[in-house]
Amino acid sequence: MSGVAPYEMRTSEKRLVLWFIGIGFAHLAVGILMGLLQGLQHAGIDLYRVVPLVRHYYQGLSIHGVFNVLVFTTYFIAGFLLFVTGYGLGRPLPGLRLGWVTFWVMTAGLVLVDWALLANKASVLFTSYAPLQAHPAYYVGLVLVVVGTWLLLVIMTQAYLAWRRENPGRRTPLITFGALATIFMWGLASVGIAVQFVGLLIPWSLGLLPGVDPLLSRTLFWFTGHPIVYFWLLPAYISWYFMLPRQVGGRLFSEPLARLAFLLFIPLSLPVGFHHQYLDPGVSVGYKAIHGLLTFAVFMPSMLTAFTVLASVETGGRARGGRGWLGWIGRLPWQDPSVTAQLLAMVLFAFGGISGLVNASFTVNLVVHNTLFVPGHFHLTVGTAVALTFMGVTYWLVPHLTGRRLWSRKAALWQAWLWFFGMTLMSRGMVWAGMLGAPRRTALGSAPYFQPEWTDPLRLAAFGGVLLTVSGVLFFVNLVGTLWGAPRGVTTEVPVAEPVEEGRAMPAFLDRFTPWVTVTAVLVAAAYLPTLYRLFAEMRLTVPGLRPY
Amino acid sequence: MHTHPLERFWIYLSAGLLVVFAFAVAFSSLVLGIEIPGIEDQAVPAAAAGEYPPNQGWIRELAPGRYEVNMMTRVWTFDPGEIRVPRGSTVTFYLHSADLLHGFRIQGTTVSLMAIPGQVGKVTYTFTTPGEYPFVCHEYCGVGHHLMSGRVIVEGN
Ligand code: HEM
Ligand SMILES: [Cu+2]
Numbered sequence: 027m028s029g030v031a032p033y034e035m036r037t038s039e040k041r042l043v044l045w046f047i048g049i050g051f052a053h054l055a056v057g058i059l060m061g062l063l064q065g066l067q068h069a070g071i072d073l074y075r076v077v078p079l080v081r082h083y084y085q086g087l088s089i090h091g092v093f094n095v096l097v098f099t100t101y102f103i104a105g106f107l108l109f110v111t112g113y114g115l116g117r118p119l120p121g122l123r124l125g126w127v128t129f130w131v132m133t134a135g136l137v138l139v140d141w142a143l144l145a146n147k148a149s150v151l152f153t154s155y156a157p158l159q160a161h162p163a164y165y166v167g168l169v170l171v172v173v174g175t176w177l178l179l180v181i182m183t184q185a186y187l188a189w190r191r192e193n194p195g196r197r198t199p200l201i202t203f204g205a206l207a208t209i210f211m212w213g214l215a216s217v218g219i220a221v222q223f224v225g226l227l228i229p230w231s232l233g234l235l236p237g238v239d240p241l242l243s244r245t246l247f248w249f250t251g252h253p254i255v256y257f258w259l260l261p262a263y264i265s266w267y268f269m270l271p272r273q274v275g276g277r278l279f280s281e282p283l284a285r286l287a288f289l290l291f292i293p294l295s296l297p298v299g300f301h302h303q304y305l306d307p308g309v310s311v312g313y314k315a316i317h318g319l320l321t322f323a324v325f326m327p328s329m330l331t332a333f334t335v336l337a338s339v340e341t342g343g344r345a346r347g348g349r350g351w352l353g354w355i356g357r358l359p360w361q362d363p364s365v366t367a368q369l370l371a372m373v374l375f376a377f378g379g380i381s382g383l384v385n386a387s388f389t390v391n392l393v394v395h396n397t398l399f400v401p402g403h404f405h406l407t408v409g410t411a412v413a414l415t416f417m418g419v420t421y422w423l424v425p426h427l428t429g430r431r432l433w434s435r436k437a438a439l440w441q442a443w444l445w446f447f448g449m450t451l452m453s454r455g456m457v458w459a460g461m462l463g464a465p466r467r468t469a470l471g472s473a474p475y476f477q478p479e480w481t482d483p484l485r486l487a488a489f490g491g492v493l494l495t496v497s498g499v500l501f502f503v504n505l506v507g508t509l510w511g512a513p514r515g516v517t518t519e520v521p522v523a524e525p526v527e528e529g530r531a532m533p534a535f536l537d538r539f540t541p542w543v544t545v546t547a548v549l550v551a552a553a554y555l556p557t558l559y560r561l562f563a564e565m566r567l568t569v570p571g572l573r574p575y
Numbered sequence: 576m577h578t579h580p581l582e583r584f585w586i587y588l589s590a591g592l593l594v595v596f597a598f599a600v601a602f603s604s605l606v607l608g609i610e611i612p613g614i615e616d617q618a619v620p621a622a623a624a625g626e627y628p629p630n631q632g633w634i635r636e637l638a639p640g641r642y643e644v645n646m647m648t649r650v651w652t653f654d655p656g657e658i659r660v661p662r663g664s665t666v667t668f669y670l671h672s673a674d675l676l677h678g679f680r681i682q683g684t685t686v687s688l689m690a691i692p693g694q695v696g697k698v699t700y701t702f703t704t705p706g707e708y709p710f711v712c713h714e715y716c717g718v719g720h721h722l723m724s725g726r727v728i729v730e731g732n
């Protein structure tokens with residue numbers, strides 16, 4: 027059996043999970059406020075002088091990027107992965123003390139990061155491209171957050187090995203399996219920024235190195251910078267594959283293909299970073315082409331996901347009496363905000379995937395590189411597929427953890443639909459402005475070269491941003507209400523889906539990680555070593571840092 | 576491993592689509608000749624010296640209708656900030672950065688490159704339509720980033 031028997035986590039474990047999630051969302055709240063300011067600035071409404079929180083557009087944008095995609099994601103994921111690992115294995119986590127150590131290491135780092143950003147000492151945007159230089163506290167803080175994720179890896183591995191000893195011959199429960207694939211992939215992926223931050227950026231910002239090699243630094247960043255998006259996405263996939271089917275009254279369509287998709291992400295997420303560097307001189311065209319092809323390959327497990335998840339959701343709609351080609355869609359439990367949020371997240375993710383293919387396409391990329399097309403793309407992926415799914419998960423997870431009812435189901439439904447429409451408009455506006463050449467990461471409202479044809483798309487995007495902000499407010503009010511105001515003594519089920527064909531025979535390599543980690547190492551070596559070797563051999567630590575912000 | 580027939584169809588369809596896209600990309604690159612930068616061009620412009628030092632901005636005419644531009648970027652200017660060429664001119668840009676990462680994108684063209692300190696980017700473009708082509712920095716480079724721009728003026732005859 028690959029299913030999961032109901033199990034209650036210990037209260038102390040639940041508290042740890044809640045703290046991770048809570049701190050993550052607190053940062054998202056600030057991040058969203060910054061997003062609103064950006065959108066309005068593009069449409070000619072400059073609130074930076076009115077809102078005393080940040081000094082200028084780029085400080086706000088640094089906060090928006092770091093809080094939303096580095097802090098919120100990592101904290102939510104840490105809590106969620108711990109939860110599904112413990113719950114899936116049905117046993118206490120062996121290293122609970124280590125769990126709290128992890129929390130405090132990450133949070134000590136987070137305090138440094140927050141301080142540097144809010145004091146305008148790290149307005150370098152979330153990519154931290156050298157030779158733009160931030161205060162050392164910012165780099166040290168981010169490293170501590172990454173160290174926290176490694177501790178998480180240790181805890182999860184310990185729990186998994188203990189479970190395997192206790193349950194010889196059993197298949198790893200699916201939700202835990204997904205969590206392990208996610209964290210193993212991340213363990214490999216994080217090597218790039220670890221080398222970059224510890225080897226280059228920290229000593230350089232402390233004045234211990236005379237300068238930095240910008241291309242090397244950037245290349246190491248993108249070694250991690252692409253796979254990190256799968257670190258955000260795979261936890262959402264855990265919910266879509268292994269939990270959502272249960273929420274809609276259905277079953278997982280195909281267990282072997284679900285496992286295969288997760289496993290494929292381990293080798294395929296990594297050797298693709300050059301697709302962020304297509305326009306960098308100093309990286310060979312041949313290797314860019316190889317990374318471009320592999321980027322197409324990593325599209326395959328996402329296509330598998332589209333099929334399996336949709337087919338699984340369909341089993342639910344049919345079980346609830348849906349007939350015909352599309353009749354099952356109306357029968358899905360749309361009155362459940364957790365379901366609605368996740369289904370809408372999937373719809374927009376489809377467009378996120380399509381726009382991603384444009385970015386990935388080597389030559390087509392030329393037209394959209396560093397334009398607003400790119401944020402138009404990733405607000406659909408990380409900004410919706412991930413963020414809206416995490417919100418949907420929160421609608422059952424926080425009630426489960428606190429034993430309280432969701433404060434307002436109605437507000438939650440409004441929240442999901444507003445996010446969907448708001449993001450559709452904002453993303454459409456951004457993609458449109460981007461195709462007309464509007465650069466990203468730019469205070470366009472103050473740019474002397476502002477083109478008149480950018481006005482309409484940017485207004486559309488700003489309007490979408492306002493809807494999104496309202497959606498965000500609804501979410502946070504509901505979260506606070508659930509944590510402190512809603513009635514207690516309510517049990518909320520943890521949704522865990524069973525496969526359609528229980529216990530079907532399956533090749534052993536679909537329940538093992540070592541072969542996949544080995545393949546990854548070989549593939550990454552082939553895709554990266556020649557370039558990294560050359561860059562290290564030619565390394566010149568000569569370019570001084572600059573803090574023009 | 577057993578798979579559902581529809582699922583198998585979907586897998587083949589997805590893979591087929593990706594193969595088509597890959598061919599389209601290869602075609603645009605190999606046949607249409609749309610360039611992206613590599614390591615092959617890490618040299619400064621041929622025989623640049625004297626009046627045309629490699630570490631300064633300049634424009635020079637190689638032959639009628641053939642130009643070379645040495646483009647220096649630094650916070651928050653392009654040097655040269657204005658480039659005048661007759662219509663039909665083919666211009667090769669060499670892109671340098673004196674301080675931070677910058678970007679170089681000429682609106683309405685396929686010219687787009689990153690400027691990275693220590694690297695030289697190269698791109699060639701033929702301006703067939705007269706008019707004004709603004710170029711902008713498209714990589715964040717500090718509080719004045721949105722001020723960093725210039726223009727190519729293609730003069731008609
Ligand atoms: C109210 C909701 C939101 C609004 C109005 C908003 C608005 C914006 C705008 C206008 C930009 C472009 C800024 C520029 O390139 O100059 C941007 C960038 C960005 N947004 Fe959002 N956003 C929102 C939510 C989110 C969410 C939920 C996430 C991710 C979880 C996210 C992640 C990002 C990232 C990573 C960037 C790029 C930052 C950079 O270029 O350094 N945003 N956002
Ligand atoms: Cu990527």
Ligand SMILES: [Cu+2]
Pocket residue numbers: 677678712713714715716717720721723
């Ligand atoms: Cu700039």
